[in-house]
Amino acid sequence: MTAPSELRLFRTLVAWDFLREMRRRTTLLSMGVMGVITLFLFSFAIRPEDAVLANTRAGILWVTFLLAATIGIDRAFRNDAESGVLEGLLLAPVGRATLYYARVTSTFLFVASLQALLLVLFLLLFNQEIPRATLAPMLAIVAATSLGFVAVGVLISAMTWSLPAGDVLLRILLFPMLLPVFNVAVEATDKAFAGRAPSWLHVGMICAFDLLFLGAGHLLFEHLVKDSGGRT
Amino acid sequence: MTAQAFQVRGVWKRFGGRDALSNVTLSAPLGSCLALLGHNGSGKTTLLRMLATLATPTEGDVTVLGMSLRDDVRALRSRIGVVLDRHLLPRDFPLGDALRMYAGLYGVQDAADRVEELATRLGLGRRLDDPVRTFSRGMGQRASICRALLHDPELLLLDEPFTGLDARAMDVTDEVIRATIAAGRSVVLVTHDLERAARLATHAAVLADGRVVFQGDPAEAAAAAARGAA
Ligand SMILES: Nc1ncnc2c1ncn2[C@@H]1O[C@H](COP(=O)(O)OP(=O)(O)OP(=O)(O)O)[C@@H](O)[C@H]1O
Ligand SMILES: [Mg+2]
Numbered sequence: 001m002t003a004p005s006e007l008r009l010f011r012t013l014v015a016w017d018f019l020r021e022m023r024r025r026t027t028l029l030s031m032g033v034m035g036v037i038t039l040f041l042f043s044f045a046i047r048p049e050d051a052v053l054a055n056t057r058a059g060i061l062w063v064t065f066l067l068a069a070t071i072g073i074d075r076a077f078r079n080d081a082e083s084g085v086l087e088g089l090l091l092a093p094v095g096r097a098t099l100y101y102a103r104v105t106s107t108f109l110f111v112a113s114l115q116a117l118l119l120v121l122f123l124l125l126f127n128q129e130i131p132r133a134t135l136a137p138m139l140a141i142v143a144a145t146s147l148g149f150v151a152v153g154v155l156i157s158a159m160t161w162s163l164p165a166g167d168v169l170l171r172i173l174l175f176p177m178l179l180p181v182f183n184v185a186v187e188a189t190d191k192a193f194a195g196r197a198p199s200w201l202h203v204g205m206i207c208a209f210d211l212l213f214l215g216a217g218h219l220l221f222e223h224l225v226k227d228s229g230g231r232t
Numbered sequence: 233m234t235a236q237a238f239q240v241r242g243v244w245k246r247f248g249g250r251d252a253l254s255n256v257t258l259s260a261p262l263g264s265c266l267a268l269l270g271h272n273g274s275g276k277t278t279l280l281r282m283l284a285t286l287a288t289p290t291e292g293d294v295t296v297l298g299m300s301l302r303d304d305v306r307a308l309r310s311r312i313g314v315v316l317d318r319h320l321l322p323r324d325f326p327l328g329d330a331l332r333m334y335a336g337l338y339g340v341q342d343a344a345d346r347v348e349e350l351a352t353r354l355g356l357g358r359r360l361d362d363p364v365r366t367f368s369r370g371m372g373q374r375a376s377i378c379r380a381l382l383h384d385p386e387l388l389l390l391d392e393p394f395t396g397l398d399a400r401a402m403d404v405t406d407e408v409i410r411a412t413i414a415a416g417r418s419v420v421l422v423t424h425d426l427e428r429a430a431r432l433a434t435h436a437a438v439l440a441d442g443r444v445v446f447q448g449d450p451a452e453a454a455a456a457a458a459r460g461a462a
Contacts (some may be wrong), residue, residue: 002337002339002341003307003310003339004336009337012335012336012406014334016333019325020322020324020325023322023324023325045453066302076426083322083323084318084319084320085320085322086238087316087318087320087322088320088321088334088379089337090285090286090311091284091285091286091309091312091314091320091336092309092334092338093306093308093309093310093337094306094337095306095423137260225327226288227286227287227288
């Protein structure tokens with residue numbers, strides 16, 4: 001028996017997390033339903049021909065992303081923790097940071113796939129277009145911001161999943177922490193809709209946010225799962 | 233001094249205001265099967281989870297297979313196999329896939345063969361393609377034992393492994409325990425089956441309200457536990 005490298009473990013875990021979510025479907029489904037409902041509600045409140053849409057479209061998109069992603073992050077973690085799979089992983093000779101990064105990566109993958117679908121639905125519902133020149137930067141902004149969401153979300157899920165009303169607590173803790181980067185992402189997306197590339201300041205702030213939360217996860221995750229207690 | 237499978241010194245574990253373990257000092261030599269007995273809520277699972285690296289003591293020292301829980305326990309984890317009250321397998325996966333994935337994490341060579349061999353041994357050979365969620369309770373317990381044995385651990389930590397098992401599966405589990413000791417490996421067996429404990433174990437300890445109240449010969453311990461439970 002040779003111990004697999006951390007990189008190999010990471011790949012195995014990501015693939016496994018992803019497969020598990022695909023089989024279970026509940027996470028994707030609840031995220032998708034939340035995203036679609038939010039978009040439809042906005043589309044009733046603000047018509048595609050409304051002038052106000054030009055100022056609010058980036059906000060609408062990000063509120064939708066945030067609500068859907070939060071459900072996904074919470075569900076994915078909770079499913080594993082409640083089913084005991086998390087405990088099985090904790091028993092295995094895998095570094096805690098590797099567990100964290102794998103969970104962040106797999107969650108990010110399906111959050112990002114869902115966001116792609118929601119973005120298309122948004123463009124159709126609100127009759128919007130993203131100028132070709134700013135499409136790539138905008139997608140990069142969405143991806144980078146979502147990575148930060150997921151990085152901090154997984155961390156807070158690990159902190160709250162076993163508490164009574166843990167999902168509520170997750171939101172109470174998560175939303176204020178996300179506010180700064182949320183604002184930056186909305187601004188950058190707004191510019192992209194208007195055909196202007198995001199500023200380097202925006203890109204830098206989003207990257208700094210990602211690094212900050214990934215680093216916090218790297219350091220803290222281990223302590224959050226150290227004493228799982230076994231009673232939920 | 234003979235080498236110890238584990239050594240627990242002055243360990244306390246507090247949950248909220250309650251002491252689940254109070255000043256527990258206990259050890260078992262390599263190659264032994266320690267039966268851990270005691271009434272419901274006496275702290276057996278709490279102690280076992282600590283040995284399994286899933287929990288840390290509030291106070292005191294725990295050493296497992298010569299490694300302190302305060303150090304990096306990653307390498308230790310590949311040397312212990314654990315059966316808890318849940319099977320820890322993903323419910324939506326076929327048993328075979330679930331076990332092979334765990335085997336991958338432990339770096340088990342020829343994982344497919346190993347999984348097949350263990351599943352057959354525990355009477356699940358023909359259920360490898362069925363999702364774990366369709367399993368009966370006893371089948372889940374058998375699957376859990378398969379998972380614990382995948383990487384041929386040096387120390388087996390078993391929390392009520394006989395729960396839900398039929399007579400045949402119990403006998404297989406007995407054999408597993410005997411074979412483990414015969415190979416010079418160690419077992420900690422938490423159980424309420426005093427008769428079986430007396431038969432299988434080489435050493436025994438009885439917990440009551442988080443304290444070790446008896447330590448010694450399994451047959452005497454079983455008698456002590458029976459008195460305590462009454
Ligand atoms: N996570 C937890 N939070 C609060 N109390 C706990 C927790 N885990 C254990 N306890 C308490 O610690 C004590 C010992 O529990 P433990 O599960 O170790 O008992 P046990 O000997 O395994 O019992 P049983 O035979 O019923 O399995 C109990 O009083 C229990 O309520
Ligand atoms: Mg117990």
